[in-house]
Amino acid sequence: MADWVRQQMEGWGRWPVVTAEVSRPETQAELARAVAESNGSGLLAYGLGRSYGDTALLPEGRMVMTSRLDRMLAFDPATGWLKAEAGVSIEDILRVFVPRGFFPSVTPGTKFVTLGGALACDVHGKSHHVDGCFSNNVRSFELLLSSGKVVHVTRETHPDLFKATVGGLGLTGIVLSLEYKLKPIANAMIEMESVRVESLEHFFEVSAQSGDFTHNMGWIDCVTRGKAMGRGIFMRGRHAAAGADARPGIVSRVKDFVHPLLAMPVNGPGWLLNHATIKAFNEVYFRRHPKGSVASLVHYDPFFYPLDAVRGWNKIYGKRGFLQYQMVLPHDPDQRAIRATLDAITASGMGSFLAVIKEFGPLDNGWLSFPRPGLTLALDFPNHGAPLLALLDRLDAITLEAGGRVYLGKDARLARASFRRMYPEWEAWKAARDAADPKGLFKSSMGERLGLVAARGGA
Amino acid sequence: MSGNAKSAAVFGVTSRIGREVALRLAEAGHTVWVGARDFGEAERIAEDISVRTGQRAVAGTFEARSVESHSELVTAIEGAVGPLAFAVLAFGDMGDESQRDAAMLRQVVEVNFLGAASLAERIADRMVTRGAGVIAALGSVAGDRGRQSNYAYGSAKGALALYLQGLRNRVFAHGVHVCTIKLGFVDTRMTWGLDTKIPVATPEGASRAVMAAMAARTDELYWPPFWRGVMGVIKAIPERGFKRLKL
Numbered sequence: 001m002a003d004w005v006r007q008q009m010e011g012w013g014r015w016p017v018v019t020a021e022v023s024r025p026e027t028q029a030e031l032a033r034a035v036a037e038s039n040g041s042g043l044l045a046y047g048l049g050r051s052y053g054d055t056a057l058l059p060e061g062r063m064v065m066t067s068r069l070d071r072m073l074a075f076d077p078a079t080g081w082l083k084a085e086a087g088v089s090i091e092d093i094l095r096v097f098v099p100r101g102f103f104p105s106v107t108p109g110t111k112f113v114t115l116g117g118a119l120a121c122d123v124h125g126k127s128h129h130v131d132g133c134f135s136n137n138v139r140s141f142e143l144l145l146s147s148g149k150v151v152h153v154t155r156e157t158h159p160d161l162f163k164a165t166v167g168g169l170g171l172t173g174i175v176l177s178l179e180y181k182l183k184p185i186a187n188a189m190i191e192m193e194s195v196r197v198e199s200l201e202h203f204f205e206v207s208a209q210s211g212d213f214t215h216n217m218g219w220i221d222c223v224t225r226g227k228a229m230g231r232g233i234f235m236r237g238r239h240a241a242a243g244a245d246a247r248p249g250i251v252s253r254v255k256d257f258v259h260p261l262l263a264m265p266v267n268g269p270g271w272l273l274n275h276a277t278i279k280a281f282n283e284v285y286f287r288r289h290p291k292g293s294v295a296s297l298v299h300y301d302p303f304f305y306p307l308d309a310v311r312g313w314n315k316i317y318g319k320r321g322f323l324q325y326q327m328v329l330p331h332d333p334d335q336r337a338i339r340a341t342l343d344a345i346t347a348s349g350m351g352s353f354l355a356v357i358k359e360f361g362p363l364d365n366g367w368l369s370f371p372r373p374g375l376t377l378a379l380d381f382p383n384h385g386a387p388l389l390a391l392l393d394r395l396d397a398i399t400l401e402a403g404g405r406v407y408l409g410k411d412a413r414l415a416r417a418s419f420r421r422m423y424p425e426w427e428a429w430k431a432a433r434d435a436a437d438p439k440g441l442f443k444s445s446m447g448e449r450l451g452l453v454a455a456r457g458g459a
Numbered sequence: 460m461s462g463n464a465k466s467a468a469v470f471g472v473t474s475r476i477g478r479e480v481a482l483r484l485a486e487a488g489h490t491v492w493v494g495a496r497d498f499g500e501a502e503r504i505a506e507d508i509s510v511r512t513g514q515r516a517v518a519g520t521f522e523a524r525s526v527e528s529h530s531e532l533v534t535a536i537e538g539a540v541g542p543l544a545f546a547v548l549a550f551g552d553m554g555d556e557s558q559r560d561a562a563m564l565r566q567v568v569e570v571n572f573l574g575a576a577s578l579a580e581r582i583a584d585r586m587v588t589r590g591a592g593v594i595a596a597l598g599s600v601a602g603d604r605g606r607q608s609n610y611a612y613g614s615a616k617g618a619l620a621l622y623l624q625g626l627r628n629r630v631f632a633h634g635v636h637v638c639t640i641k642l643g644f645v646d647t648r649m650t651w652g653l654d655t656k657i658p659v660a661t662p663e664g665a666s667r668a669v670m671a672a673m674a675a676r677t678d679e680l681y682w683p684p685f686w687r688g689v690m691g692v693i694k695a696i697p698e699r700g701f702k703r704l705k706l
Binding site: 030082096 | 473475497499500503504506507510511647648651652
């Protein structure tokens with residue numbers, strides 16, 4: 001029998017917090033047992049808890065932590081294909097493979113995610129316009145179905161199951177292992193250029209001129225209104241060429257020493273992030289950067305994972321937690337939706353501490369995968385309760401009107417009707433999911449909320 | 460590194476600490492044999508070690524309780540990876556203290572004491588003939604004093620510690636060393652869901668402690684180290700009072 005332990009579980013936004021029965025298998029047999037002995041309360045895999053809202057939560061259900069199923073099973077240095085269990089993290093891959101000259105093809109803005117979680121949310125990174133989503137760099141995976149059967153899934157052998165599972169929020173089954181592409185690098189360094197962007201128009205100009213760079217993203221000040229609306233810092237980079245790594249040894253050694261010392265040990269007080277402090281932070285962050293552009297050679301860690309430097313940074317929002325809102329808006333020469341969004345935020349008085357902006361490329365994959373060509377904006381809001389939920393509903397309306405969509409890996413509150421309009425392929429997804437899991441074993445709080453799976457208790 | 464490259468065996472690699480120790484041994488440049496009752500799991504772990512370290516790792520299977528097979532097993536392991544410089548006994552069975560029936564008692568004693576003692580003895584024999592080698596066995600602070608919550612497991616681990624003292628004494632003159640590791644709470648399946656109220660060590664940290672203890676030829680290591688003090692106090696309580704405690 002698996003050991004089920006009742007405990008509190010939360011996503012990265014720390015809202016909502018739920019109680020579930022949790023087990024942490026360490027062998028394939030223990031995992032198979034955990035799936036086989038279902039008790040009707042539903043089952044869901046949980047990786048490192050970096051999805052923000054209720055994507056990976058199942059209140060009063062059974063949750064299986066995959067963090068101990070983290071074996072690397074095969075690697076081919078000639079092609080870069082790594083076969084690994086779903087509990088292996090990006091951090092683990094970096095630690096093992098950067099010294100050997102390989103880097104994850106697609107990595108999100110935190111390295112503390114499992115491969116299984118990355119597949120379930122079909123995560124993207126700064127190189128989306130070049131490399132696509134995570135799943136564009138996955139050629140196969142083994143999926144444990146609710147029947148106990150294990151299927152080796154590729155785009156060719158099981159096209160529907162592939163498209164339902166990548167970005168499928170863990171609701172088709174439990175990924176046992178996957179084949180994921182690593183790309184060769186010359187060293188651990190990034191040739192980076194940051195450009196101070198004075199307005200929204202300027203952002204698009206700089207973004208259009210950044211075709212030479214494989215990794216692009218911007219930080220945007222979403223508190224300031226008027227002509228400077230949309231000002232920020234655009235960051236672009238590429239893996240450095242051979243010979244550029246004069247001092248990475250020292251950099252990484254110091255970093256390894258300092259990292260564990262930087263941790264948010266306790267919850268920040270509730271008042272810490274308010275409109276004034278957020279405005280001040282945005283002002284300082286912007287002013288600190290000189291006008292024009294600055295080129296530098298940086299270690300990959302601060303470039304890709306600036307926030308990972310502070311373990312548990314999510315506690316800065318205090319006990320109330322926070323919500324992240326990320327949407328993608330199709331290209332529009334007049335930028336009406338993005339302006340309406342920034343207007344709505346500034347008018348609400350609820351500033352976003354960190355706002356990240358990026359242009360997506362054309363690739364897409366799963367039926368529920370988030371990225372679409374256009375502009376994506378990610379916003380963090382302290383959990384102000386009802387007024388914030390009202391603001392986010394307003395942002396949903398703007399997004400819908402523009403033909404955009406919200407990222408499910410970060411959501412905790414999207415309405416079912418809005419979801420269905422944002423993801424018109426949801427019916428195809430559901431048909432494939434129901435075929436894979438006719439018993440309806442796999443469930444999540446988000447899945448029940450959005451009508452992706454049947455709610456428990458007949459609701 | 461290659462000049463010092465040797466062979467090592469870890470018995471019980473599906474224990475997280477066992478797997479981490481095997482990985483540390485491979486990182487140090489050794490060829491490792493990794494054994495578990497579940498051969499499929501041993502294979503996955505051997506693959507993992509090869510991918511992560513580039514060292515050769517060989518998967519095997521063993522049954523701690525079938526002591527008659529141990530001599531042949533050790534011969535086969537050395538045939539596969541060469542003479543062992545390090546052997547780590549990482550397996551254990553907590554049993555179920557709520558069912559103190561004959562079968563449970565037999566299993567707990569046979570796995571934790573009989574199986575470990577028998578394997579240590581067979582490996583020590585071979586190391587003695589070569590005049591070199593280190594054996595480390597993962598024991599438990601539960602073996603320091605009998606308590607109502609886990610005395611079947613505790614007595615088996617306590618007996619093992621006593622056995623290893625004798626073995627250490629026997630092989631010392633032949634250049635062979637025996638380490639007894641007394642583990643407190645480590646974040647493994649044995650402590651999953653346990654409300655310990657005491658800091659829990661990481662398996663990785665425990666594996667580094669085992670490596671250091673083998674290198675330094677430590678006789679007896681408590682990990683985390685504060686457990687030496689905790690158990691010192693627990694052992695010092697007179698039995699007349701101790702028997703009244705709910706521990």
